[in-house]
Amino acid sequence: MDLIFDGLSEAWRLLVTGDSDVYGITFRTVVITGASTLIALAIGLPVGLGLALVRFPGQRGLVALANAGTGTPPVVAGLVVAILLWRSGPLGGLGLIYTPAAMVIAQALIATPIITAITAAAVMALPPTLHLQIRAMGANQRQYLWLITREARLPLLVAVMAGFGAVVSEVGASMMVGGNLSGETRVLTTAAVLEVSKGNFGTALALGFVLLAFIVVIAGLLTAVQQRARRQ
Amino acid sequence: MKQISTSDPVLEFAKVRVRRGGREVLHISELSVDEGAVLAILGPNGSGKSTLLLTAALLLPISEGTVSLFGEPAVGRSEVRLRRQTSTVFQDPALLDMDVRRNIEIALAFRNVSSRARREQSERWLNRLGIKHLEKAMPHALSGGEARRVSLARAFAIHPRLLFLDEPFSALDPEARSEMIGDLRQLLRDEGTTAMLVTHDHSEAQLLADQVLVLFDGVQGQLDSTRALFNFPANPEVAAFLGYSIVDPKGLPELLRIVVPRISAIHPAAVRLTNDTEGSYSAQVIAVQGSHGDGRLLLAVGEEKITATMPVDRINELDLRPGIAIRFEVDTGGIIDWSGSG
The missing domain is CATH 2.40.50.100 (RNA polymerase II/Efflux pump adaptor protein, barrel-sandwich hybrid domain)
Known part of the structure; x- marks a missing residue:
């Protein structure tokens, strides 16, 4: 029990005194997870819409692939990105391995199938008559896609939350492609793992609290947007 | 096939075939709807009534032939432009997740109508359909009859040159349905709107339509004036469908x-x-x-x-x-x- 209480008091001290390491790691986490979630959204939203709305041979197979992709283990995503970006790998010349950019790529790889699959499911769940009605009202392709996205906005926010949740909590891929370099690629999850391995439970707990607080704030914001959309 | 022509056709079918899943579901060699006319489509379940309506509304691609709206064949990019001169009311009102007034105005917004004109039009049709008090209501708060009134207001607000109605009141109880049919009849007459109506209800067709087309297995059984069709069915198949022994x-x-x-x-x-x-x-x-x-x-x-x-x-x-x-x-x-x- 002493270990826990010591850890909690250390966590409190680090947070209240504004430990620069903790705040630096937190800021880096916000930037990397935010960027990877936005990239995943930029890819997953149109791909999910396409999978749901465009009929083509192999459509079902691709939907199944996207669904299967939601369970992509972060270490596998990390391994793929690491092989591609490794100095002797096909994209090694870019010099991205062990950089925040590599972490963004790996995390986007994890979140994209999640956002794609939920987007496709959300759009497919809309009543078929709604698609016909929107086209019947004279919508062009752009207006049609905008209204369909708007109609599916509540589950689409769930897609964003799920994608964000997956990247903010993963550690395997970040460790593999980021290297957990102090001041460069260390994020809340990799830092917590490192601190536990060193027996610094106070610091690890502080990082855990910050991570939880970060998740709660983002989820709260997205929920507020969702509820506002629902009321509208 | 009997043609009833009093003015320019707003809708014409020429040798139209529609195939789905390798099966021909519609084959209309010739059909036209004149300006101001109301054509009802009757037929047994699966006879192709809704397929015909969706094809006419340019919402379903044809396999062969030509569908022309307002004298212009509907091909490629012209489809959206032609569709914007029409309105469609489905059995499911399919209201969007926005308040009633915005639901009525959205189709006008697609046509780049100014916000002031949109407001005036929605105001007019909210009053006309007796749903002004519901202007801020969300679709989930509406009864079935109210939702149908909103979908009708949305359809009429753009002043369609051709209105498609796909069993618009079939899910309503008899009393609400009867009231809606009466209101629609008056609206069609007051506005002089050309319309195509798919229905199962013979009395609805008799009350609303000038002409009736009976379909069997995607093929025209009889096209005639409403009175002639119900009183003088052209063959035993049509007569049996209309309830004759x-x-x-x-x-x-x-x-x-x-x-x-x-x-x-x-x-x-x-x-x-x-x-x-x-x-x-x-x-x-x-x-x-x-x-x-x-x-x-x-x-x-x-x-x-x-x-x-x-x-x-x-x-x-x-x-x-x-x-x-x-x-x-x-x-x-x-x-x-x-x-x-x-």
């Missing part, structure tokens, strides 16, 4: 063969129960059916079956039930034998 004199009692000498259709309203023995025929009730206050008796007459209609109250009063022997007479004006045709 198709009888072969070979299976009728000798006395009845005098008034039904050939294969004929007998209108159910032409069959009347009577107590007189003179000039009447005997039959046995084999089934009693009814809906919305209208009763139907299925009678065994010789080897044939004849349907008679009468109010449900009257059926109950006479305690008519299967197995009971009755006598009936036939109004010869309700018998069609096609001997003079073709």
Whole structure:
């Protein structure tokens, strides 16, 4: 029990005194997870819409692939990105391995199938008559896609939350492609793992609290947007 | 095929075929709807009524032929422009997740109508359909009848040159449905709107339409003025669909063969129960059916079956039930034998 209480008091001290390491790691986490979630959204939203709305041979197979992709283990995503970006790998010349950019790529790889699959499911769940009605009202392709996205906005926010949740909590891929370099690629999850391995439970707990607080704030914001959309 | 032409057609089908899943579901060699006319599409389930409407509304691609709206063949990029001159009301009102007023204005926004003009139009149609008090309501808070009124307001607000109605009131209870049909009839007349209506309800077609097209398996059975079609069905298949009894004199009692000498259709309203023995025929009730206050008796007459209609109250009063022997007479004006045709 002493270990826990010591850890909690250390966590409190680090947070209240504004430990620069903790705040630096937190800021880096916000930037990397935010960027990877936005990239995943930029890819997953149109791909999910396409999978749901465009009929083509192999459509079902691709939907199944996207669904299967939601369970992509972060270490596998990390391994793929690491092989591609490794100095002797096909994209090694870019010099991205062990950089925040590599972490963004790996995390986007994890979140994209999640956002794609939920987007496709959300759009497919809309009543078929709604698609016909929107086209019947004279919508062009752009207006049609905008209204369909708007109609599916509540589950689409769930897609964003799920994608964000997956990247903010993963550690395997970040460790593999980021290297957990102090001041460069260390994020809340990799830092917590490192601190536990060193027996610094106070610091690890502080990082855990910050991570939880970060998740709660983002989820709260997205929920507020969702509820506002629902009321509208 | 009979063509009824009084003015320029707003909708024309020429040798149109629609195939789905390798099967031909619609084949219309020629069809036109003139400006100001209301055409009802009738037919059994799966006869292609909704396919025809969706094809006409440019919402379903055709496999062959040409669909023209307002004199212009609908191809490629012209489809959205032509569709913007039409409105469609489906059985499911399919209201968007926004308040009633915005639902009415959204189709106008697609047409780049100014916000002020949108406001004026929505105001007019909210009042016209008696739903002004619901302008801020969300679709989930509306009753079935209110939602249909919103979908009608949305459809009329753009002043469509052609209105498509796909069983718009079929999910409503009889009272609400009756009220909506009356309101729609008035709207169509006041606005002079050209319309195509898909319905299962013969009385709805009779009240709203100038012309009726009966479809069987995606093919035209008969196209005629409403009055002509219901009073003079062109063939036994159409007559049977409209509720006529198709009888072969070979299976009728000798006395009845005098008034039904050939294969004929007998209108159910032409069959009347009577107590007189003179000039009447005997039959046995084999089934009693009814809906919305209208009763139907299925009678065994010789080897044939004849349907008679009468109010449900009257059926109950006479305690008519299967197995009971009755006598009936036939109004010869309700018998069609096609001997003079073709």
